[in-house]
Amino acid sequence: MNNQQAHGADPESAKGEVLDALVVGGGVSGIYALYRLNEQGHSVRLVERGSGLGGTWFWNRYPGARFDSDSYSYGYFFSEILAEEWQWSEHYAGQPEIERYFNFVVDRFELRDKVQLDTTVVSARFDSNNNVWVVGYADGQEVVTRFLVLATGMLSEPYIPAFDGMDDFQGVMVHSGEWPAEGIDFAGKRVAIFGTGSSGVQLVPEVARDAASLTVFQRSGHWVTPLNNRPFTPEEQEEYRKNFREVHQKRLGHIGGFIHEPEPRLTFEVSEEERLRKYDEVYNSGGLRILSSNFADTLADPAANQEFSKYVAEKISASIEDPDLAERLIPNDHGFGMHRPPKGTSYYETYNSDHVQLASLKESPVVRFTKTGVVTTEDEFEFDVIIFATGFEAWLGALKKIDIRGMDDEALMEAWSDGPRTLLGMGVPGFPNLTFVAGVHSVGGNLPAFSEVHADWASDLITYVKRHGYSRVEVTKEAAREWTEHVYETVKPVLLAKGSWYQRGNIPGSDGKILTYYGGLGTWREWASQVADSGYKGMEFQ
Ligand code: N01
Numbered sequence: 001m002n003n004q005q006a007h008g009a010d011p012e013s014a015k016g017e018v019l020d021a022l023v024v025g026g027g028v029s030g031i032y033a034l035y036r037l038n039e040q041g042h043s044v045r046l047v048e049r050g051s052g053l054g055g056t057w058f059w060n061r062y063p064g065a066r067f068d069s070d071s072y073s074y075g076y077f078f079s080e081i082l083a084e085e086w087q088w089s090e091h092y093a094g095q096p097e098i099e100r101y102f103n104f105v106v107d108r109f110e111l112r113d114k115v116q117l118d119t120t121v122v123s124a125r126f127d128s129n130n131n132v133w134v135v136g137y138a139d140g141q142e143v144v145t146r147f148l149v150l151a152t153g154m155l156s157e158p159y160i161p162a163f164d165g166m167d168d169f170q171g172v173m174v175h176s177g178e179w180p181a182e183g184i185d186f187a188g189k190r191v192a193i194f195g196t197g198s199s200g201v202q203l204v205p206e207v208a209r210d211a212a213s214l215t216v217f218q219r220s221g222h223w224v225t226p227l228n229n230r231p232f233t234p235e236e237q238e239e240y241r242k243n244f245r246e247v248h249q250k251r252l253g254h255i256g257g258f259i260h261e262p263e264p265r266l267t268f269e270v271s272e273e274e275r276l277r278k279y280d281e282v283y284n285s286g287g288l289r290i291l292s293s294n295f296a297d298t299l300a301d302p303a304a305n306q307e308f309s310k311y312v313a314e315k316i317s318a319s320i321e322d323p324d325l326a327e328r329l330i331p332n333d334h335g336f337g338m339h340r341p342p343k344g345t346s347y348y349e350t351y352n353s354d355h356v357q358l359a360s361l362k363e364s365p366v367v368r369f370t371k372t373g374v375v376t377t378e379d380e381f382e383f384d385v386i387i388f389a390t391g392f393e394a395w396l397g398a399l400k401k402i403d404i405r406g407m408d409d410e411a412l413m414e415a416w417s418d419g420p421r422t423l424l425g426m427g428v429p430g431f432p433n434l435t436f437v438a439g440v441h442s443v444g445g446n447l448p449a450f451s452e453v454h455a456d457w458a459s460d461l462i463t464y465v466k467r468h469g470y471s472r473v474e475v476t477k478e479a480a481r482e483w484t485e486h487v488y489e490t491v492k493p494v495l496l497a498k499g500s501w502y503q504r505g506n507i508p509g510s511d512g513k514i515l516t517y518y519g520g521l522g523t524w525r526e527w528a529s530q531v532a533d534s535g536y537k538g539m540e541f542q
Contacts, residue, residue: 019043021462022135022145024121024402027055029438029451030151031102032076034111036452036459037149042466046111047137049120053106055153057098062179062387064202065095068227068343069288072240073259074448075101077248081108083241092229092287092343123403124148126432131471131542133433146471147462149455150399151437154447157397159507160388161194165368169386176203176389186210189384192374196222200389201342205350207387212355215381217374219361220339220499221331223312227343228286252453255520256445260292267295267304279311291337298337300493305335312336319348328360338497394501395440395515396420406431407474419513423483423538424528426458427475435461441487442524444502444516453521457528464536472542479538483527490518 023033026048037044052058057065067074071088086104089097106112123136133148158175166173172184176199191211193200196218208214240247250259267275275295282290297304313330320326329348350356364378373382393400396413404412407430415421415430422428425442426435435458436442443450465473491514496502504510517524531537 017144018132019045019143019145020466021045021147021149022047022133022143023149023151023437024135025055025151025153025156025398026050026053026115026117027057027151027153027156028102028448029153029455030055030149031106031111032078032448032451033149033151033437033455033458034114035078035105035109036455037462038111038114040459040463042459042462045114045116045143047116047119047121049118051118052099052103053115053117054099054102056155056177057095057102059156059177060179060199061095061099061181061183062176062199062203062389063183063206064204064345065176065179065199066090066202066227066229067092067098068198069258069446071232072237073247073251074446076105076448076452077244077251078452079109080244083244087234087237088232090229091232092227093232121402123405124434125403125405125409126407126434128407128432131433147433147435149435149437149458150439151451152395152398152402152439154395154438154443155392155501157393157401158388159391159393159397161390161508163366163369163374165370168371169369169373169383170371171373171383172385174385174387176200176387177392184385186385188212190373190382191215191385191387192217192381192383193387193389195389195391196220196342197389197391198340198342199391201344201347203387203389204356205344205346208350208353208356214356215359215383216351216356217359217361217366218329220333221329222339222342223309223331223336224342224344224347225283225290225312225315226286227345228284229345251446251449252521252525254292254445254449255522256292257449257521258288258292258446260287260289263293263295265295266297267301267307270295275307276311279308283312283315287343288341291341299495302335302495305337305495309336316348321352325351325358328358328363334497334499335495338495339500340502391501391506393507394504396504404431404434406434419484419511420515421480421484423475423479424457424524424531425483425517426454426461426528427473427480427539429475429477429480432472432474440515441484441517444518445521450521450524453525453528457532460532461536461539464532465541468541470541473536474540476538476540479531482538486519486527487517488514490523491516494518 020042021037021044023030023046034046050058071093120138122138125134132144135143158177187210190213192215194217282294317326364376367375420440422441425439437454438451499505502516503514
């Protein structure tokens with residue numbers, strides 16, 4: 001990385017300048033927003049708190065971090081250059097390669113000079129006299145922008161539970177989403193992992209490989225199925241290149257922005273033999289097909305859900321030598337897919353090793369942390385390293401870190417004290433000239449696919465405002481009420497675990513308000529087109 005790449009543009013250059021748009025966040029959604037806004041001729045800058053680009057794929061550099069959707073379906077589709085000049089090495093690429101991909105995009109499309117790294121936004125105040133946002137950075141500098149584009153991420157603010165005595169622990173404590181760039185050497189170390197969601201599941205076999213001992217603190221079991229990673233061959237790449245446009249269209253036509261063929265049949269309308277054949281197919285195909293190509297009612301009908309959960313439970317039992325241990329690892333408080341299902345590589349098999357043990361927090365909760373480890377109601381453990389794979393405060397965690405003030409100095413979090421209210425997840429009443437990419441109420445699936453359509457819509461809106469000589473656009477309360485009610489309607493048929501992060505269920509004391517849009521990419525696009533085509537009905541211009 002050269003000097004300019006490491007430090008981005010000179011912050012001093014912002015002085016006196018009024019941008020058309022400031023993009024906050026250099027992850028998947030922010031990078032595309034930067035591309036699109038720049039392509040449409042807007043003066044734009046992207047600021048990112050990290051010292052590199054990639055967002056979630058910059059911070060989550062823990063061993064084992066990788067895609068669980070097919071690499072070539074996760075990236076961008078705005079230019080064929082992306083398929084011609086980028087070759088994925090694996091079906092489910094690892095974090096270093098993914099980080100390289102996002103840097104490749106930024107360099108290939110000559111966006112680097114519009115990126116300012118190591119810049120943390122701490123405040124954003126709407127100046128209603130001039131219809132601009134005044135945005136403050138942690139170092140005290142300010143920048144003025146007509147539009148504020150928040151691409152602060154879905155899972156970007158780590159959540160670490162508060163245990164008594166945590167400050168006393170003298171070993172290394174780290175969250176999976178804030179992994180040190182220099183890595184952690186586990187050789188000969190006694191290691192603990194808290195959390196068995198997607199991050200914990202990816203970490204367990206990697207840490208076990210080198211550590212002297214590994215203790216996994218599990219609160220709930222999760223339904224882990226095989227990732228089945230394999231090389232992405234040059235022949236497959238050629239096929240993908242040829243079908244680039246079709247793959248793009250397929251993503252746009254899929255409810256979750258994936259490329260998987262949906263299965264329209266219902267679980268019990270086929271014979272038992274056919275049901276098992278389908279189950280084997282989705283189980284063995286790897287990645288998230290297990291959910292998105294499974295019978296259509298798997299996440300809607302409790303009996304169908306139970307049927308598939310039973311199938312997966314048998315697979316789990318078959319992977320573990322000790323039947324009692326298998327019993328403890330099999331989820332007993334939610335059915336398959338009610339939490340976002342993790343994909344693993346030898347996850348359950350790792351527990352067959354003598355130096356790996358499961359500590360169930362339901363059977364024996366933590367009493368306190370000590371200087372040397374952890375005391376539970378039944379045991380005392382000594383550790384050198386404690387890893388928290390305990391998830392994130394989805395969407396709102398990152399927004400809470402910025403003091404966002406709209407009309408009449410109202411804080412965004414006050415406006416959302418009864419849960420987020422948005423139009424399309426793109427705009428909020430009382431907060432003019434503010435838009436999001438892959439924000440609350442706008443996404444549920446393959447994030448890059450959603451990011452592209454959101455950023456296109458946002459950039460078109462900014463173009464519209466400029467072309468018509470307006471300086472301000474604001475969502476009406478009525479439009480936000482209507483969309484927010486629709487968001488709540490779409491979640492009703494879905495079987496969701498209470499503790500799921502989609503509704504803040506993982507944050508203690510949370511209100512359980514729905515954050516994710518379940519209506520699908522197609523419905524979102526239809527609604528968004530109707531708004532745009534009607535001259536932005538539900539939005540007021542000045
Ligand atoms: O976090 P999670 P994650 N005491 O919230 C446990 C994406 N992702 O970082 O199940 C003890 O899923 C909690 O326990 P329980 C993906 O979208 C993708 O793993 O609530 N334990 C759970 O086991 C994913 O959904 C990939 O009982 C506590 C774990 O911590 C999202 O990121 C890879 C606790 C948290 O699981 C988040 O995944 C990684 C407490 N007080 C992540 N609080 C890919 O493969 C929480 N836990 C692409």
